[in-house]
Amino acid sequence: MNILIQNGTIITMHNRKVIRQGAIAIEGKTIIDVGKNRKLKRKYGKGYEKMDAKGHVVIPGFINTHQHAAMSLLRGYADDLPLQEWLEKWIWPIERHMTPHDIYIGALLTAIESIMSGTTTVNTMYHYTPEENEAKAFTEAGLRGVIGHVCFSWRKKEDERALEDLAKNWHNKADGLTRVSVDPHAPYTVDPEYMKELKEIREELNQKYGSGKAPIICHMHVAETSDEKEKIRKAFNLKLETGVMEYLDSLGVLDKHVIAAHCVSLTNRDITIMKQSEVKASHNPISNLKLGSGISPVPKMLRKRVTVSLGTDSPCSNNTADMFEIMKTTAILHKGVTKKPTLIPAKQVLEMATIEGAKALSWKNEIGSIEIGKKADLAVVDFKKPHHCPQYNETNQLVYATKSADVDTVIIDGKIVMENGQLTTINVEKVMEMAEKIKVRLLQRLACNVK
Ligand SMILES: [Zn+2]
Known part of the structure; x- marks a missing residue:
């Protein structure tokens, strides 16, 4: 047309x-x-x-560079908690009861909410299954996306199979609407050896399914909280003398196709490394504030000319997919903290939500601006x-x-x-009804399990 x-x-x-x-x-x-x-x-x-x-x-359209789309199903399920307790006691136990169909419906709900609030591309990290998944939901809604599979040390074989299937079926598919990513969950849940292996897997998948113009990228949480080094020490008996980004650099896993979500607890050296290795940041101010994780040194990153994009994070740590909220929070938060009202002016924030987001996803050749x-x-x-x-x-x-x-x-x-x-692609009422039903089923399964 x-x-x-x-x-x-x-x-x-x-x-x-x-x-x-x-x-x-x-x-x-x-x-x-x-x-x-x-x-x-x-x-x-x-x-x-x-x-x-x-x-x-x-x-x-806005480019939301950090999401876990299916988690809309848990919107409002666990609020007012610190990150680790939120994850370990609330989120991970209920997520174990989610079926591939649930994940698909949750992602549909986020796709709808994203489109309705002006977002046209979403970078999502979640559990991929071949049967039903976030990629299927995004393409049905007509939403552009980078769909990732989140990897953990405890399920290497499963991850490898999922990544192969994801890349084969969804990278640069749906007429170029979907791309995929390899997503180590975080430096404290992915051991150093696996972190290196995942970079190799990404390179192999890129050779098979990617291209210079449409690369398979890497999306992971980095330095979300100030105790991340302590978490790495506990998990892998590894005492870091450096910042977390510097540690990742020492593993040789950083490059220009890596997007690091949160980047709250960074050293100055970490920021220099991001600039040198061209690692991109996704700033998630509302999630960081809500989970009490701290405030990312965005002005410092911008001063060093690191690409900083914006993300909402999941609908259960935010609790919306609204990029307008993220823009306003970004614009006012850093002014307040530094007492400098001239920092990060509106035009720069709008760039972070659009063209810088496209850069962060290595997709600038096609999206992020209104250009011939x-x-x-x-x-x-x-x-x-x-x-x-x-x-x-x-x-x-x-x-x-x-x-x-x-x-x-x-x-x-x-x-x-x-x-x-009015959405032209999806029946909004029906998806909302299904999400309510899934909520009831999830709570029932969780109650049975607890007993
Ligand atoms: Zn996240």
Whole structure:
């Protein structure tokens, strides 16, 4: 389908260009033109479905670089707890009762929530099973994604099989909508030898299924809390003299296709290593605040020119998939902590949520900005609302005033997946009903197990 979006304010995220009274021409999956309305209207008449964006702002869809999509099923299940207790006593025991079908439904729910709040790409780390999985859910919803399989030292053989199946069936599949990643859970759950093996596995899978333009990346939690070194010592009897990133570097597992989630407890040397090895960061401020994990040294990373993207983390440590919330929190948190109101201005935050996210997923060649030749992944935001009035600066407005409910229409890969607030791909009510049923079943299975 060919689409001409007209009369909108286009925030391109390409050289920070904003086009008022702008238009975007889309042919198939691709943006073929961006410019002033009067010019494009003449060029693209017949054969284009017209979309009027008067009073709306059009942005590249958000790129959420740290998620565990299926965990939407546990939203609100365990709140107000510290990370380790939350994981060991609450999350891991109930997750053992999740079936592949449950995971698929949970991921559908997150895909819906993501699209409805303007996100067009999600980087998710979870348990992959061939039968049903997050990749299937994302493609059905029409959401772009990097789907990972999370690896632990205690299940190496199982992980190896899952990774092979995941890469074979989902890397650069669904017409390029899905890519995959190899995901060591964290330096305290993956022993040093396995960490190295997983890098080798990633290289092998890349040779078989990846390419320079569409690489299989690595996604892992790094330095989420200040006691991570202690956790590594306990788990592997390994006393680290360095920061956690420096330890990973000593294993030779870091490279430009590694995205590290959280990066809260970093040394200055760790940040230098990230810059040198081109490791990307996913900043998850709401999850870090909620779990009391601390505050990531984002201004320091940015000063060193490390790529910092944004993520929500799972819907049970956040508890939403809302990137508007993440943008505003990022913009105000570091100002408050450092007492420097000029730090991380709105335009930089919007970059972190879009183009920097694309860089972080090694996907910048196709997504992250509204540019000729890139995939048409866009969110159309309604600015005809009291909280957007009066309008001085659209970018500042998006970061400080816009709500996810203002997202009106979403296009992914040239396809309209939400129009006027209604999803076109998935029956939302039905997925919500199924998620409620799964909740009841999970609690029953957990109760039986406990007895
Ligand atoms: Zn996480």
